[in-house]
Amino acid sequence: MIKRRDFVTCAGAATLYGAASPELWAQAAEATAASRAAPGGGAAAAPAAPAAGVTDAGATAGPADFTLHIAPAALEVAPSHFVSTPAYNGTAPGPLLRMREGKPVTVEVVNDTDTAELVHWHGLFLPPEIDGAEEEGTPLIPPGARRRYEFTPQPAGTRWYHTHAMAMGDLHRGTYTGQFGFLLVDSGSDPGRYDRELFLALREWEPFYTDQPMDTDDIGVLGPQPERPATLDTSRPNGLEATSQLFSVNDKALGSGEPIRVREGERVLMHLLNASALENRTIALPGHEFYVFALDGNPVPTPRAVKVVTLGPGERVDAYVEMNRPGVWILGSTFDPLRRAGLGVVVEYANQHRQARWEAQPGLQWDYTVFGHPVSAAPARPAPDHTIDMVFEKIPSGAGQFDLWTVNGKPYPHDGELTLEQGKRYRLAFRNRTDDSHPVHLHRHRFELVDVNGTPSSGILKDTVIVPVYGRVSVDLIADHPGLSFFHCHIQQHMDFGFKALFRYA
Numbered sequence: 001m002i003k004r005r006d007f008v009t010c011a012g013a014a015t016l017y018g019a020a021s022p023e024l025w026a027q028a029a030e031a032t033a034a035s036r037a038a039p040g041g042g043a044a045a046a047p048a049a050p051a052a053g054v055t056d057a058g059a060t061a062g063p064a065d066f067t068l069h070i071a072p073a074a075l076e077v078a079p080s081h082f083v084s085t086p087a088y089n090g091t092a093p094g095p096l097l098r099m100r101e102g103k104p105v106t107v108e109v110v111n112d113t114d115t116a117e118l119v120h121w122h123g124l125f126l127p128p129e130i131d132g133a134e135e136e137g138t139p140l141i142p143p144g145a146r147r148r149y150e151f152t153p154q155p156a157g158t159r160w161y162h163t164h165a166m167a168m169g170d171l172h173r174g175t176y177t178g179q180f181g182f183l184l185v186d187s188g189s190d191p192g193r194y195d196r197e198l199f200l201a202l203r204e205w206e207p208f209y210t211d212q213p214m215d216t217d218d219i220g221v222l223g224p225q226p227e228r229p230a231t232l233d234t235s236r237p238n239g240l241e242a243t244s245q246l247f248s249v250n251d252k253a254l255g256s257g258e259p260i261r262v263r264e265g266e267r268v269l270m271h272l273l274n275a276s277a278l279e280n281r282t283i284a285l286p287g288h289e290f291y292v293f294a295l296d297g298n299p300v301p302t303p304r305a306v307k308v309v310t311l312g313p314g315e316r317v318d319a320y321v322e323m324n325r326p327g328v329w330i331l332g333s334t335f336d337p338l339r340r341a342g343l344g345v346v347v348e349y350a351n352q353h354r355q356a357r358w359e360a361q362p363g364l365q366w367d368y369t370v371f372g373h374p375v376s377a378a379p380a381r382p383a384p385d386h387t388i389d390m391v392f393e394k395i396p397s398g399a400g401q402f403d404l405w406t407v408n409g410k411p412y413p414h415d416g417e418l419t420l421e422q423g424k425r426y427r428l429a430f431r432n433r434t435d436d437s438h439p440v441h442l443h444r445h446r447f448e449l450v451d452v453n454g455t456p457s458s459g460i461l462k463d464t465v466i467v468p469v470y471g472r473v474s475v476d477l478i479a480d481h482p483g484l485s486f487f488h489c490h491i492q493q494h495m496d497f498g499f500k501a502l503f504r505y506a
Contacts, residue, residue, distance in 0.1 A: 066105065100185070295318075
């Protein structure tokens with residue numbers, strides 16, 4: 001079986017660029033119609049006119065605090081290699097949206113493309129009609145239209161914004177495109193103990209389909225696999241998977257853009273984001289450590305230094321790096337083929353002129369739980385009022401040419417099955433019975449990690465978490481934001497083909 005580590009170094013691997021089969025589109029249309037017919041499920045649930053906090057922007061409207069133009073852009077990711085993609089304001093990432101916690105803002109979005117669009121404000125506590133998911137009832141922005149969003153940003157921390165359009169088999173839609181950007185909510189109490197601030201997003205470009213297994217997130221994975229079946233189902237071939245051979249940090253492949261220039265003794269604050277549509281990524285800066293102090297924008301109980309950082313699609317890590325080892329280094333993927341294909345950036349100290357250097361990071365593993373309260377000092381956690389098991393499974397080629405993903409034995413919409421009562425505490429037990437790691441995201445809420453594969457955790461708040469291959473993760477959620485709340489895997493293809501659900505409040 002060919003893995004991605006073999007594929008990206010092998011010329012002539014089998015790939016498929018063509019459109020999906022008619023059978024797939026028939027199944028996709030049937031699933032979409034079913035989801036939209038369900039209460040709160042898709043376009044049928046969206047208001048015919050903009051809801052509270054959302055307005056059609058007219059010619060007489062005053063200036064907005066921020067304006068995002070969705071339009072085609074040509075990005076020179078590598079020398080003389082231009083990528084054509086929809087983006088915000090002609091760049092990827094789009095403009096940094098820096099807001100003050102608790103201070104109302106207006107964002108105007110102009111859709112200069114020929115397809116309807118959505119902007120999701122990932123990590124913010126917003127009403128469902130503003131949040132940016134069609135399934136929650138957020139109105140689509142029609143082609144050529146403009147919409148204004150008025151909201152009060154909270155909580156403080158590193159958030160981001162991105163399209164939430166479903167792509168299905170279209171690799172020119174959704175998070176396969178350049179529609180993403182950083183959103184930082186300032187608390188007003190940041191001590192600013194750093195010399196410079198960087199916003200770095202990990203990306204891939206020009207995705208295509210292949211019939212070869214493409215996962216890299218299981219490379220070197222250690223630890224238990226409590227959900228691994230005793231006998232694996234190998235009777236059906238896997239469906240097509242999206243992959244890429246061009247990667248970047250922000251919009252430049254390794255060696256293509258200007259280096260990050262630093263001085264010895266500087267403390268650099270790095271806001272790291274995995275804006276990928278495809279996979280988890282692990283990065284390092286050899287000779288240096290990341291002093292991690294926040295996950296998904298939320299301060300951790302025990303900040304600490306680590307040599308590698310792993311981020312699933314949608315996750316953010318905030319970390320300081322002390323620049324104390326002069327030279328010219330590569331900050332990039334620990335997986336050699338991805339780094340050589342562009343997933344990295346040069347870090348150059350002042351007065352250093354030499355070849356950029358990389359050092360392997362063998363055996364290093366990312367572990368959420370080290371950032372929580374020490375076990376001996378962990379505060380008592382209230383018992384959950386209810387526990388909800390969520391079992392993730394894959395049906396190979398279950399959606400025509402693609403795999404079908406299920407939660408508790410069925411794909412979206414799970415109408416009426418996931419109901420919350422306001423103020424109650426829920427334990428969500430994620431059970432991953434697949435050979436993929438899944439970065440799962442819950443809109444409009446954040447949750448506390450309880451355990452990862454049996455290792456207890458306390459005090460870590462997140463909105464997206466990687467559920468390991470054949471692994472288990474438990475989180476505690478307080479139902480404190482009434483309204484429809486979308487849950488899904490943040491890998492675009494998994495979400496498109498069944499891996500999503502709606503939580504409702506009673």
